[in-house]
Amino acid sequence: MSTRIFIDGAAGTTGLEIRERLAGRDDLVLVTLADDRRKDPAARQAALNEADVVILCLPDAAAIEAVALIDNPRTRVIDASSAHRVADGWTYGFPELGFDVAAASRVSNPGCYPTGFLALVTPLVRAGLLPADAALVVHGTSGYSGGGKSMIAEFEAGDGSAHRAYALELAHKHVPEMTRHAGLTTAPIFLPAVANTHRGMVIEVPLHAAQLTRDTSASDIRAVLAGAFPETPLIRVSHGDPSLIRVEDDAGTDRMTLHVFADPTAAQFRLIATLDNLGKGAAGAAVQSLNLMAGADPLTGLTI
Missing domain, CATH: 3.30.360.10 (Dihydrodipicolinate Reductase; domain 2)
Known part of the structure; x- marks a missing residue:
């Protein structure tokens, strides 16, 4: 079964980099919103809750708001902002340092x-x-x-x-x-x-x-x-x-x-x-975390 991914903030620099790395993968399905619906609160909330994994590429305040819109226990989150990097209940997205990203429901991408x-x-x-x-x-x-x-x-x-x-x-x-x-x-x-x-x-x-x-x-x-x-x-x-x-x-x-x-x-x-x-410092780290959370090869879509 494919993992459904929604990138909230896909038009930004990090979001575009992530989409490029995910392109062509048959183990993932991207949940997308048309340009005229990206700022529609209802459409955005529906997309956030439809996804298996949400990747937030947003300013800090918007990232916090997005997490609050998720109203089910199933959707997992990777936050590329700095909003949750020292927050309780969030796993730091640096698996090489021993953080258990694969099992986490909330992952904060390192700066x-x-x-x-x-x-x-x-x-x-x-x-x-x-x-x-x-x-x-x-x-x-x-x-x-x-x-x-x-x-x-x-x-x-x-x-x-x-x-x-x-x-x-x-x-x-x-x-x-x-x-x-x-x-x-x-x-x-x-x-x-x-x-x-x-x-x-x-x-x-x-x-x-x-x-x-x-x-x-x-x-x-x-x-x-x-x-x-x-x-x-x-x-x-x-x-x-x-x-x-x-x-x-x-x-x-x-x-x-x-x-x-x-x-x-x-x-x-x-x-x-x-x-x-933009690689190990941003989009690459987010894709690595996504791979671990989805049970894929951690290096899929990455360049060594």
Whole structure:
């Protein structure tokens, strides 16, 4: 039997990416609304309740409203907004970190920046190598497609700068999920930026050796990360030594690559994740969760 899917917000950037990945699948049936019915409350509620799995690609307030319109216990939800990422009763959509997405009825898609941060930091905290009260800094640079249609139009019209830092007041909606799902008791300082490239992103976490609980090397950190993701084809730990890392390194894919570097004395470390902000950072993660919830191969429709 085919699984019925309704994408609420299918005309947005993430929604379009998800539809592209689901195209042609014979194990799924897409529930759709004509353009003139998308804002009809009754039609929208009917579609939400008709589906086996609803994927919300909406602003936070609209996502909360959509969930309230579901009045049956059968319809399952994947929310790509940030509305439910630290909410009780919701499963965080990062199965590689041990969250049971397959059995969940409510799944919150991780943010793109937290995906890289959590892949680098959570295994170190769980292994006891990094204390929960560590005062961390995370810097992230994303392609402009992460800003949605208005930012895409701005950059593609030639009005975008080469590199743009934002959230300068050090308050960002991603910080609570970074803190909670890494198991931290101290919120990290988050320094996001946008680069003049369509997609891809780099997440960096610098560490002093004194922040770690014991003497360690870059190889030790790599071993912890590799042990945390032993059979996860979408996350790979680099054991090479690239001369440079680019924001586009994993663009156009649904994978993520983790790197660990250290100075010659192992007094300082530089942890780096590369991924696609629309792939593993958004639409790819939602499709992965959908596959698990529908009992399909987790990699169906994804690019490694």
